Amino acid sequence: MSGLVALPLVVMLASSIVALACLRYRRIQEAIALTGMVALVVAAGWLLAETWDGQILVLQAANWPAPFGITLVADLFASIMVMLAAIVGLTATMYSVGTIDADRERYGYYPLMNILVLGVCGAFLTGDLFNLYVWFEVLLVASFVIMALGGGRPQMEGALKYVALNLVSSVLFLSGVGLLYAATGTLNMADLSLRVAEAEADGYMTAVAMLFLTAFGIKAAMFPLFFWLPASYHTAPAPVAALFAGLLTKVGVYALIRVFTLIFTTDVGYTHTIILWLSVATMVTGVLGAVSHNDVKRILSFHIISQIGYMTLGLALFTPLALAGSIFYIGHHIIVKTNLFFVAGVIRRLGGTYELAHLGGLARSRPALAVLFFIPAFSLGGIPPLSGFFAKFVLVRAAADEREFVVLAFALGVGLLTLLSMTKIFVEAFLKPAPDGPPEPAAGAGFWHYTPIAGLAALTLVLGFAAEPFLSAATEAADQLMEPGRYITAVLGEPQ
Amino acid sequence: MALSVFALCGFAMALAAPFLPIWRFRAGGWLAASVPAASFAYFLTLVPRIGDGEVVTASWNWIPTLDIAFALRVDGLALLMALLVSGTGALVVLYSGAYLQGKPGLGRFMAYLFGFMGSMLGLVLAGDLITLFVFWELTSITSFLLISFETEKAEARKAATQALLVTGGGGLALLGGFALIGIEAGTYDIAEITAGGGVLAESSRYLPILVLVLAGAFTKSAQFPFHFWLPGAMAAPTPVSAYLHSATMVKAGVYLLARLHPALGDTTEWTVVLTAFGSVTMVLGAFIAVHQTDLKLILAYSTVAALGLLVLLLGIGTDLAVKAAMVFLLAHALYKGALFLAAGSIDHGTGTREIGALGGLARAMPITSAALAVGAISLAGFGPVLAFIGKEALIEAALHFDRAGEAAVLVAVVAGGALFAVAAGMMGRLLIGAERAPHRPHESPWEMLAGPVLLSVLSVVFALAPVLIAGDLVAPAAAAVAGEQVKVNLALWHGVNTALLLSLLSLAIAGGVLWGARRLRPVSARIADAAGPLRPGDLYYTSLLNLNRVARQQTRLLQHGYLRLYLAVTLATAVALVFTAITARGGVDLDNSYGDVAFYEATIAGVIIAGAGLAIRANDRLTAVAALGAVGFGVALVYAFFGAPDLALTQFLIETLTVLLFVLVFYRLPRLSDVSSVGTRVRDAALSIAAGALMTVLVLASITQTSDHTLTAYFAETSKPVAFGRNVVNVILVDFRSLDTLGEIIVLAVAALGVVAMLKLRREDSP
Amino acid sequence: MNSLVLRNMMRFLASLLLVASVFLLWRGHNEPGGGFAGGLMAASAFVLHALALGPAGARRALRVPPLFLIATGLGTALLAALIGVIAGDPILTGHWVTLDTPGAERLKVGTPLLFDTGVYLVVVGVVLNIILPLMEDE
Amino acid sequence: MELLLALTVGILYASGLYLLLRRSLVKVIVGLALLTNGANLLIFTAAGLVRGRPPLVEAGESVPQAPFADPVPQALILTAIVIGFGLQAFAMALAYRVYRESGSEDVDSLRTTEDPSINLPKVGTGE
Known part of the structure; x- marks a missing residue:
């Protein structure tokens, strides 16, 4: 069954190649992209089913034994992430079919989407640090192009900042890999875990760890490295913003969690304390940014940052429960945030703007949409029994366990401000009477918009009401992360 | 099974309500009311069993990973609350069907109302802290929807948001408190926690737990200084107010305190905080009520006072006090429900709620007036009503309170006096005298009268025959709160005793208040003006505004749009993190002889460095491209000389292409110009050099690492x-x-x- | 300069580069070179062509759109990656066949070479896809 | 030589970063190119230098003759060079497009979508 690990990558690569070859035919491209994403969901589901009970699937690509070749590893955490990527990919593609303009499609929108998801899945599944760099570049360059595809001035401004800051991250990452290889002579992450543990305990390894923290911190949009995110996300069309908001920063978080549970665990007292306070700062600055804005998309963008803080908080606390909280939070956030950007897109289509001041009356004219916004929004606000509540609760409990009361207070306070923002959007865009005359003629929304929204909303409900299987999976995944021995044995075989 | 069905049927109705076709018909209301009525009947059947000390439970392992169960548990306290919630629920649904008949959105309103009822029932019946919390937050959300029901009113939206934020904030604190309780007690099972006795009270986390739980309870139950959201919530349609304020949501906080009393109560902190906040809230609510002219606001502030009273009693925490609290809880639910429904009826029948504009309604609206009268008598606490028994019990409890009995008595008497004044004013203005109203008053339909009448009748019946409730209802409830059996003997007439005398004293105070109210109004207005910014309601808005200001400033500071500064901050972060790591961890090992340098090698390095330098200084495109080319080819040569022919070849080819690209792209771009100030350049240079130096150090250190x-x-x-x-x-x-x-x-x-x-x-x- | 002479010279040089590029690809497994370097060299043949005769001429000489080359190259690489899977090996596993050429060293042809050919095609397509529009963009 | 190359790496980083912080778009792009070269050279130097001796197996032999240069960093750098080239090319095209859309190559002028002084009335406070 280990060949299964490569299946998501093969599926995405194949569909992107075919879509690339059919660049001239819009409908065919859409059909291929959709088929590819459905196939990815199936592949990811299969992979998840195989790893659900804690088994770690390992594939030695090109059939060279680890640590010599490149190893693909699907532990439960990776499988969960691939599944989430598949869900976001599928829904975003569906939404795109109803939204994306012919120009973007002609210049490769769908193949790029597929490649983006390919890069994301590759990053989740690889067990090799340099290969991780490569997948990061794949997803990054695809996201660059998608971000810039609009071609107008706002998109260009956003894309430039996005590109420049992310390239700095790539350079730092690459430097880190080089320095780590120089010190250990290996690139396989399981092997690195062993070698770094044996390395001298001077400043070198910690400094290298900080390089990785900065590099991944930029991708994850942590404080004070997040500037690219609010600078760019709001310039992208709704499905792109949704895909980016749901998925991309989480790749950074994934990499942080992977590296700081598998490789850099020798100096936890130092490294994870830094992550802890950066997480708190991330939560606070992000939510304040959201409070300061009155534009639906900008509010949502800043909230991403704030919630990244929660996810890295779990890593920083570094207990099985806390990590389980992080993982569950990631899953919840990906589904909910993607959906909120979709809804924002529909709000824009119906109301002609993202500005709260010019919106209103949607609860009356579109009650179903109000419900579909209500579910993810108040899930994000942490209202039980929606998914966000359990995500927050586990982290709160973990922080209380560790007696981090200051952190706990911040986490709860930020939760309140999140609720404030969501209420603000709900009240202004939905409850408030519609202002006279929309600024632009409304575009309307149909099957391709509502289906992904309704699907994700349903998932949010399932993730909340029937949280147990997901929480227990998150716990199992966290246990695997906290005991790297299992991962290492799976990759390198039994120690001699 | 039956328990869960009857507890959760509200949610089923909530989901169905918007789609039901019955709201257009008059029968819709009473059809819908049959659902909570059925629940009420079910809970009534439990009364004898619970009275015998039995406990009815239903439980599912909801999330075993986190030890969270979905558990329902009916003991005396839960049963009392459940009866109130489902009973008033049925009456309010019936009432709303008529009150809002023909209005668009009645289905939506019913959905919210049933959702709220389901949440509230779940809250009081929860046997697990997390289950309780789930319903707790759902009551906040559903009441947000109810208060903002008339969405076109800005005031309604504002009040709804305010209520949600205040109670939601409290909810978050509560979540923290519950998490701590879970850690200390090792379980979320309420029965186990309360049976654990002093475990929590003696734990090292007791104080944070208490603070967090009280923050939740006080915000929900509108205790000072969080009382301001409650009058704001009057923007809701009248049935909502009745439901929120009589039986339910605001009592959730009190309920929680009662529920956790066995686990958290009877410590000095508990007693001091609860009695202090309860007293302040009670007096404050009563005195603000005196000054109100809007019927609903009068009732709202008197509710604040009543909630203060309940908290005060739970703070005192003796068996007497607990018993008084339970009686008063029931009494208040009955008379306040009747009053709110009657007030709605008056609004409905006359078109206003301003008592200044009304008068002499007794003739035109006899039934409503009668109910109002019973309610007002209850509010005053004098007469053959259950509230009187409650008030006597309160004074009795205060008298026997050994820590600060005198103060508690004083509070009770003073606040009681003010409330009496409120009640007297209300009755005098509304019922007696010449008929006055914006348009000709008319009596309401029977659906809207059933509620106030039934509740008033019960108020009187229970007062006259307290045996109906003493043994089976109040005693088990008090036992659940006290954590032990409590003897409950209720009677309307105890003879002439201290309590009665004190009641009479408060009557005198009421006279004083009535007499002084008009004269004192300018004074109190001036005080209010002076203290304006400190008023909790204003404090809420100023803090919201300040939050917005701070958020704006922060965002302006961080997200200013200058790419260079973004890059600079990012870079500075990297430098700081790496540098601190090196110094904090004892530096890096650089002791090494680094091999010799051949002349041609030095030359190549020189070319690269010169190229880099030239690139910095270049102010025209051609120089920049040439400099870049020099660097690229220099690097290719390094590869060539150090055993990497493939790299050299690739680098060479790539470099050629890159130069070609630069030429093709950049001849379209304008001349390079650097307009940065010297200071900026120095800053950037310092930052870059620091980063470069760190990289050099790391490269050198890497060589000493054993690879x-x-x-x-x-x-x-x-x-x-x-x-x-x-x-x-x-x-x-x-x-x-x-x-x-x-x-x-x-x-x-x-x-x-x-x-x-x-x-x-x-x-x-x-x- | 005489444009005819230049044109012929360029054509000759371009053909030479193309041949050299295939050689570079072929020997890459044993000597410095490989698909990437080969692809770059092939691309520079067409760039040279374009510099001398204009991008339109280069596109004609190329016969297929650069994008098609890219897709084909990626497809070839994927194919090379999947051949091993049919045999039950992990993706990208090398499979070799030995061609017995009389007289010479036994010739081994395998999926890594096919993979490298994919790289070659992608590189040619990419470089031309970048350079030609730039040259056309006035 | 390690010392000299380490110094060179540092200088490449420093100059690349300095250029990245300029207002001129072209300089930013040049800075990125310098940084890419710096990172590649860093990997090369940090992994250890061996003069001459490429990791090639002589015809007829079965292993390369020691000492030979470590092939692993070379393979990594090769990949990195190519990726760097792709990013560089895209960044240049992007810069060109930015210039064409905004009519300026001053990075500081590119903040029309983020200018915090453009803000609407406060919402949610009831004002």
Whole structure:
């Protein structure tokens, strides 16, 4: 069954190649992209089913034994992430079919989407640090192009900042890999875990760890490295913003969690304390940014940052429960945030703007949409029994366990401000009477918009009401992360 | 099973309500009311069993991973509350059907109302802290929806948001408190926690737990200084007010305190905080009520006072006090429900709630007036009503309170006096005298009268025959709160005793208040003006405004749009993190002899460095390209001289292409100009040099690290025999690490797509 | 300069570069070179062509759109990656066949070479896809 | 030589970063190119230098003759160079497009979508 690990990558690569070859035919491209994403969901589901009970699937690509070749590893955490990527990919593609303009499609929108998801899945599944760099570049360059595809001035401004800051991250990452290889002579992450543990305990390894923290911190949009995110996300069309908001920063978080549970665990007292306070700062600055804005998309963008803080908080606390909280939070956030950007897109289509001041009356004219916004929004606000509540609760409990009361207070306070923002959007865009005359003629929304929204909303409900299987999976995944021995044995075989 | 069905049927109705076709008909209301009525009947059947000390439970292992159960548990306290919730629920649904008949959105309103009822029932019946919390937050959300029901009113939206934020904030604190309780008690099961006795009270986390739980309870139950949201919530339609304020939501906080009393109560902190806040809230609520002219606001502030009273009683915490609290809880639910429904009826029948504009309604609206009268008598606490028994019990409890009995008595008497004044004013203005109203008053339909009448009748009946409730209802409830059996003997007439005398004293105070109210109004208005910014309601708005201001300033500071500064901060962070790591961890090892330098090598390095320097100084494009080329080719030479011909070849070819690209792209761009100030340049230079220096240090340090060459050896040994290639680098690229190469060509392909898009996309449109 | 002479010279040089590029690809497994360097060299043949005779001429000489080359190259690499899977091996596993050429060293042809050919095609397509539009963009 | 190359790496980083912080778009792009070269050279130097001796197996032999240069960093750098080239090309096209859309190559002028002084009335406070 280990060949299964490569299946998501093969599926995405194949569909992107075919879509690339059919660049001239819009409908065919859409059909291929959709088929590819459905196939990815199936592949990811299969992979998840195989790893659900804690088994770690390992594939030695090109059939060279680890640590010599490149190893693909699907532990439960990776499988969960691939599944989430598949869900976001599928829904975003569906939404795109109803939204994306012919120009973007002609210049490769769908193949790029597929490649983006390919890069994301590759990053989740690889067990090799340099290969991780490569997948990061794949997803990054695809996201660059998608971000810039609009071609107008706002998109260009956003894309430039996005590109420049992310390239700095790539350079730092690459430097880190080089320095780590120089010190250990290996690139396989399981092997690195062993070698770094044996390395001298001077400043070198910690400094290298900080390089990785900065590099991944930029991708994850942590404080004070997040500037690219609010600078760019709001310039992208709704499905792109949704895909980016749901998925991309989480790749950074994934990499942080992977590296700081598998490789850099020798100096936890130092490294994870830094992550802890950066997480708190991330939560606070992000939510304040959201409070300061009155534009639906900008509010949502800043909230991403704030919630990244929660996810890295779990890593920083570094207990099985806390990590389980992080993982569950990631899953919840990906589904909910993607959906909120979709809804924002529909709000824009119906109301002609993202500005709260010019919106209103949607609860009356579109009650179903109000419900579909209500579910993810108040899930994000942490209202039980929606998914966000359990995500927050586990982290709160973990922080209380560790007696981090200051952190706990911040986490709860930020939760309140999140609720404030969501209420603000709900009240202004939905409850408030519609202002006279929309600024632009409304575009309307149909099957391709509502289906992904309704699907994700349903998932949010399932993730909340029937949280147990997901929480227990998150716990199992966290246990695997906290005991790297299992991962290492799976990759390198039994120690001699 | 039956328990869960009857507890949760509200949610089923909530989901169905918007789609039910019954709301257009008059019968819709009473059809719907039959659902909570059925629940009420079910809970009534439990009364004897619970009275015998039995406990009815239902439980599912909801989330075993986190030890969270979905558990329902009916004991005396839960049953009392459940009866109130379902009973008033049925009456309010019936009432709303008529009150809002024909209004658009009645289905939606019913959905919210049933959702609220389900949440409230779940809250009081929860046997697990997390289950309780789930319903707790759901009551906040559903009441948000109810208060904002008339969405076109800005005031309603504002009040709803305010209520949600205040109670939601409290809810978050509560969540923290519950998490701590879970850690200390090792369970979320309420029965186990309360049976644990002093475990929590003696734990080291007691104080944080208490603070967090009280924050939740006080916000929900509108205790000072959080009382301001409650009158704001009057923007809701009247049935909502009745429901929120009589039986339910605001009592949730009190309920929680009562529920956790066995686990958290009876400590000095508990007693002091609860009695203090309860007293302040009670007096404050009563005195603000005196000054109100809007019927609903009068009732709202008197509710604040009543909630203060309940908290005060739970703070005192003696058996007497607990018993008084339970009686008063029931009494208040009955009379306040009647009053609110009657007030709605008056609003409905006359078109206003301003008592100044009303008068002499007794004739035109006799039934409503009668109910109002009973309610007012209850509010005053004098007469054959259950509230009187409650008030007597309160004074009795205060008298026997050994810590600060005198103060408690004083509070009760003073606040009681003010409330009496409120009640008297209300009755005098509304019922007696010449008929006055904006339009001709008319009596309401029977659906709207059933509630106030029934509740008033019960108020009187229970007062006259307290035996109906003492043993089966109040005693088990009090036992659940006290954590032990409590003897409950209720009677309307105890003879002339201290309590009665004190009641009479408060009557005198009421006279004083009534007499002084008009004269004192200018004074109190001036005080209010002076204390304006400190008023909790204003404090809420100023803090919201300040929050907005701070958020704006922060965002302006961080997200200003200058890419250079973003880069600078990012870079500074990296430098700071790496530098601190090195110094904090004892530096890095640099003791090493670094080999000799051949002349040609030094030359190459020199070329690279010179190229870099030139690139910095270049102010025209050609120089920049040339400088870049020098660096690139220099690096290629380094590769060539140090055993990397493939790299050299590739770098050489790439460099050529890059130069070509630069030429093709940059001849279209304007002349380079650097307009940064000297200060900026110095700052940037310092930052860059620091980063570069750190990199140099790390590279040097890397050489001293003991590295391992297993990989290299393996590749060298297998490249030819197993992978059939003599160029090890190429074999790595296309075989050992071919996955990297696959990724690499994907990157190239995407970059090519990107370049084409940037050059050609919509070029027809752009100028 | 005489444009005819230049044109012929360029054509000759371009053909030479193309041949050299295939050689570079072929020998890459044993000597410095490989698909990437080969692809770059092939691309520079067409760039040279374009510099001398204009991008349109280069596109004609190429016969297929660069994008098609990219897709084909990626497809070839994927194919090479999947051949091993049919045999039940992990993706990208090398499989070799030995061609017995009389007289010479036994010739081994395998999926890594096919993979490298994919790289070659992608690189040619990419470089041309970037350079040609730039040259056309006035 | 390690010392000299380490110094060179540092200088490449420093100059690349300095250029990245300029207002001129072209300089930013040049800075990125310098940084890419710096990172590649860093990997090369940090992994250890061996003069001459490429990791090639002589015809007829089965292993390369020791000492030979470590092939692993070379393979990594090769991949990195190519990726760097792709990004560089895209960044240049992007810069060109930015210039064409905004009519300026001053990075500081590119903040029309983020200018915090453009803000609407406060919402949610009831004002």
